[in-house]
Amino acid sequence: MNKRPLYFDYAATTPVDERVIQVMLECLGFNANFGNPASSSHAFGQAARRSVEHARQQVAQLVGAQPEQIVWTSGATESNNLALKGVLQARGVEGGHIITSQIEHKAVLDTARQLQESGVAVTYLLPDAQGLISAQAVSEALRDDTILVSLMLVNNELGTLNDIPAIGQVVREHGALLHVDAAQGVGKVAIDLERWPVDLMSFSAHKVYGPKGIGALYVGARAQRRLQAQIHGGGHEGGLRSGTLATHQIAAMGAAFALAGELFDEETATIVRLRQRLLEQLAGVAGLRLNGSATQRIPHTLSLTFSEGGFDAAALSASLAFSATSACNSASNAPSHVLLALGHDPLQAGRTIRLSLGRFTREEDVDRAAQLIKASCATAPAFWAGAQS
Structure with missing residues (x-):
């Protein structure tokens, strides 16, 4: 199984x-x-x-x-x-x-x-x-x-x-x-x-x-x-x-x-800590960029663009459930209208993933996710064909 x-x-x-x-x-x-x-x-x-x-x-x-x-x-x-x-x-x-x-x-x-x-x-x-x-x-x-x-x-x-x-x-x-x-x-x-x-x-x-x-x-x-x-x-x-x-x-x-009200403070602190742990482990990935404000944001959601080298999103999705675009765009498989509005071209939008953490995310999940992402960058071909517009 x-x-x-x-x-x-x-x-x-x-x-x-x-x-x-x-x-x-x-x-x-x-x-x-x-x-x-x-x-x-x-x-x-x-x-x-x-x-x-x-x-x-x-x-x-x-x-x-x-x-x-x-x-x-x-x-x-x-x-x-x-x-x-x-x-x-x-x-x-x-x-x-x-x-x-x-x-x-x-x-x-x-x-x-x-x-x-x-x-x-x-x-x-x-x-x-x-x-x-x-x-x-x-x-x-x-x-x-x-x-x-x-x-x-x-x-x-x-x-x-x-x-x-x-x-x-x-x-x-x-x-x-x-x-x-x-x-x-x-x-x-x-x-x-x-x-x-x-x-x-x-x-x-x-x-x-x-x-x-x-x-x-x-x-x-x-x-x-x-x-x-x-x-x-x-x-x-x-x-x-x-x-x-x-x-x-x-x-x-x-x-x-x-x-949500009862757990708000505890849950927020946990997500902040897990987000920081994830970003620290991804810090060495060449060309990795966080989309959107680094400070005026919630800690739960991260939009990451891999602007250099290879990135194999298809292989990554077998082990890690994430969004290559928002759910409201997934039916058409079109480039994200949000990323296009930020100035991304279709290729950059195609090399972007959304990771979102939640109540049941654990440290070991974050560590494993970071390993999988780094591996997908290291082993992917120089150009990810799936990002073509």
């Missing part, structure tokens, strides 16, 4: 924590909490409803929000769609202007392009050399008809961390709404929506050791009456997202967010 490869792709998805699985199981089966949360007239529904609301409190607590500001969705992709389309469509008039960036997740970029086709003007900001979007860049792009600014907290490929409080202040002074995709940031960045000038924020459970298929959208006070539902059929979630609530997934997301 083949040995499982080392897992260094936590930014793509995380394994569900066993403690979260247990909470999920408690909502499945006849002897468990399986009722429909909307059926509040009997004990089964009431019990399920309590689980849903408890999870809503757990999610809200981690990000400094009020429970009633959390709207359940199927994940960050749906949350992003609800935020962007919901705000623009709620106006009831055509046109308007939104600002985003060239390095957003495709769930934002594709939605922005769809709105563009319907007559909305879109500005796609170019990141600076560090892979960051500055408050100044946002300020210069704001127009009288700007309705919404949508920028991610943490870039999913680079791990770079935008200064959202500063950006939010600029947007708030203008009067537009600010949406933040925080799928890669929650559990890794101390988010405080009580103080941050953010109106909408997207979350996903499967990036925080919860199950796939469940997420949430934070809807702040300024956005409450400026958001139109995208899914209709019963008026659930305050009329913003209809559909029978998946108690088992919601309870699991709540448990995952609660765990």
Whole structure:
């Protein structure tokens, strides 16, 4: 039997924590909490409803929000769609202007392009050399008809961390709404929506050791009456997202967010130490470059370009699970739009890998990963054919 490869792709998805699985199981089966949360007239529904609301409190607590500001969705992709389309469509008039960036997740970029086709003007900001979007860049792009600014907290490929409080202040002074995709940031960045000038924020459970298929959208006070539902059929979630609530997934997301809060300090310190250990062992690789800011970033995600010599990514992937591009680009096998926006050519983008560490990464995993990477550079042909555009 083949040995499982080392897992260094936590930014793509995380394994569900066993403690979260247990909470999920408690909502499945006849002897468990399986009722429909909307059926509040009997004990089964009431019990399920309590689980849903408890999870809503757990999610809200981690990000400094009020429970009633959390709207359940199927994940960050749906949350992003609800935020962007919901705000623009709620106006009831055509046109308007939104600002985003060239390095957003495709769930934002594709939605922005769809709105563009319907007559909305879109500005796609170019990141600076560090892979960051500055408050100044946002300020210069704001127009009288700007309705919404949508920028991610943490870039999913680079791990770079935008200064959202500063950006939010600029947007708030203008009067537009600010949406933040925080799928890669929650559990890794101390988010405080009580103080941050953010109106909408997207979350996903499967990036925080919860199950796939469940997420949430934070809807702040300024956005409450400026958001139109995208899914209709019963008026659930305050009329913003209809559909029978998946108690088992919601309870699991709540448990995952609660765990992320409990383990935040310890986990962050461990990841910082492991990241440093990995970089120190790779320091001797010729032409190795870390993409994005070296300081304004989370420690969990590393984008590494091998600009000299050979690099055999195909051989490496047999023993090490990593991303050659982000999951949102993998279906097309196209060069990363994030790396192209940073100035990489297709060849350089093809010689780049994303390594992401997580809760279950150990020192021996880091040591072995470093050995495998160095070996792939030393034994690869002088030109990696897979990087051709």
